[in-house]
Amino acid sequence: MDSLISIVELAFVIGMLGLLILFIFHVNLAWSWAQNHLNQKLELPDILSAAAIEWGGLISIFGFHLKRIRRFYEAPPLLDSKVDPQQIPIIFIPSLHHGPEIFHFLFWRLKRNFWNSLWPLRWKSYLQTPELLEDQLAAYVEKVMSDTKSPRFRIISFGTSRPIVARLLNRSNLKTYCDKWIAISAPNELSAVHRLLNSERTRLAYEDNEHNHKEPDLLIVGERDLICYPPSVWGNGRFVQVAHVGHYGAALHSLTTTSIIRELSESA
Numbered sequence: 001m002d003s004l005i006s007i008v009e010l011a012f013v014i015g016m017l018g019l020l021i022l023f024i025f026h027v028n029l030a031w032s033w034a035q036n037h038l039n040q041k042l043e044l045p046d047i048l049s050a051a052a053i054e055w056g057g058l059i060s061i062f063g064f065h066l067k068r069i070r071r072f073y074e075a076p077p078l079l080d081s082k083v084d085p086q087q088i089p090i091i092f093i094p095s096l097h098h099g100p101e102i103f104h105f106l107f108w109r110l111k112r113n114f115w116n117s118l119w120p121l122r123w124k125s126y127l128q129t130p131e132l133l134e135d136q137l138a139a140y141v142e143k144v145m146s147d148t149k150s151p152r153f154r155i156i157s158f159g160t161s162r163p164i165v166a167r168l169l170n171r172s173n174l175k176t177y178c179d180k181w182i183a184i185s186a187p188n189e190l191s192a193v194h195r196l197l198n199s200e201r202t203r204l205a206y207e208d209n210e211h212n213h214k215e216p217d218l219l220i221v222g223e224r225d226l227i228c229y230p231p232s233v234w235g236n237g238r239f240v241q242v243a244h245v246g247h248y249g250a251a252l253h254s255l256t257t258t259s260i261i262r263e264l265s266e267s268a
Contacts, residue, residue, distance in 0.1 A: 022058070026051040029193065029226040036229055050224040050246060057248035064104035072107070074116040077149035085265050088179075089117040089148050091141060095159025096123065096133070096201050102158055102251060109257045115264075119144050130205050134167045141174060154180040154264060157216075158251060160194070162186035163205045166214035182260055183216035185247045187228045188235030194227065218263050222250035 030051035075087040090110070092103045100107075100120030107118060121140050127133050145153060155178060157165050162183055169175045187194070190206045215237030221228070222245040228234070242253045250256055 019059070023051065023055050026055040026058075026226065030054070030224075032193075033224070033226045033229055049244075050226060053224070053244065053249050054226050054246035057246065057252055060105075060252060061098070061102050061248050064101040065099060067101070067104070068099075069101055069104055069107050069120050071120065072111055072116065072118040073148070075148065078151065083150075086113075086115045087117055087150075088152050088154055088264075089119055089144050089150050090115065090154045090156060090264070091144060092118065092120040093137065093155060093157040093161045093165060094121070094123070095161050096164070096205060097199065098159065099123075102248075103156070105252050106156070106257060106260070110261070113261060117148060117150075128201050128204065130164060130167060133164050133201075133205070137164060137168050138171065138174065141168070145177070152177055152179050154178065154182075156182045156184070156260065157186055158184045159186055159247075160202050160205065162188065162216070165216075169214055180218075180264055181216045182218045182220065182263055184220045184256060185222060185225060185228065185250050186216065186219060187233040188215075189233050191228045191233045193229075218259065220250055220256050220259055222246040222253075225250070 027048065030047045033050065034047050073089075075089075078087060092100050092107065094100050094102050100122055103120065107120070110118060119140075121137065123133065124136055127136060141153060144150075155165060155169075165181065165183070169178055169181065190198075190202070194202065215235055217238070219234060219237050219239035221234060221239055221241055223241050223243045224245060225247045227247040240255070240259045242250050242255050245253050
C-alpha cells in the first residue's frame, strides 16, 4: 500500500512539474508575441493573461484526447442534390500532429444542434510527405461520399493541415463537390514559432504550398494567437477573429461554433 501511495505521489509531482514547465513555455511565447505588437500597449498582466488562456486551452485539448471521437452518422443516404444542410457530411481534419479529438467540443455542439453526418479524420502516423497525406485524405473523402451517397461535402480543418486540404481541393475530381471549407487557426505560411518547433511533416507540407493560393471559405483565428503571428501569415481570405483567445482557444470558443453553424447553414 505504501509503494502505491509513493507511486501516486510521484506521478502527481511529475504532472504538476510538467504543467508548470508548460506554463513557463507559454509565458515565453506570450512575451515574444507581445514584442511583435509594438503598436499596442501590452503590459505584464496582458502577457500573463494571454499565456494562461492558451495554456488552459492546450490542457483542455490534451484532456479531450483521453476519449476518442468516432463518426456520427444518422442521416439517410442522400440521393438528391437539394438536401437539408444538416445532412451534408462534414469532414473534420486536424492539424498534422493532432488527432481529431481537438474538435471534441465543436463535434459535441454540432451533434446537439442536429448536424447528423460528422466524419473525423485521423492521420496515419507513418505518412510524412504531402503526396501521401493528400492521398489518405482523398481516399477518406471518397469513402464518406460513397457511404452517404452525398453529392457534396464540407470540411472543417485545424492548424497545419491547411496546405494538404488546399492540395486536395485543387483536384478536378473533388473540388466541385466541396461547397464549404472552414479553417480554424490555420496559417497560410509557417510563422516564426512554427519554424522553431519545426517537424519534417509540417516543413514538407508548407514547402509544397508556396504556389498554392486556395483560400478557405472562412478562416477563424484567435486574437491572441501565440503561435501564428504576424497577421500576414493568415493570407488574404475572409476571416473571423475571436477576441481574447489564442491558437487552441479558438477551437473551443462559442463564437467559433456559432460562426461555423451560420456558415454551414447558408446555401452554397
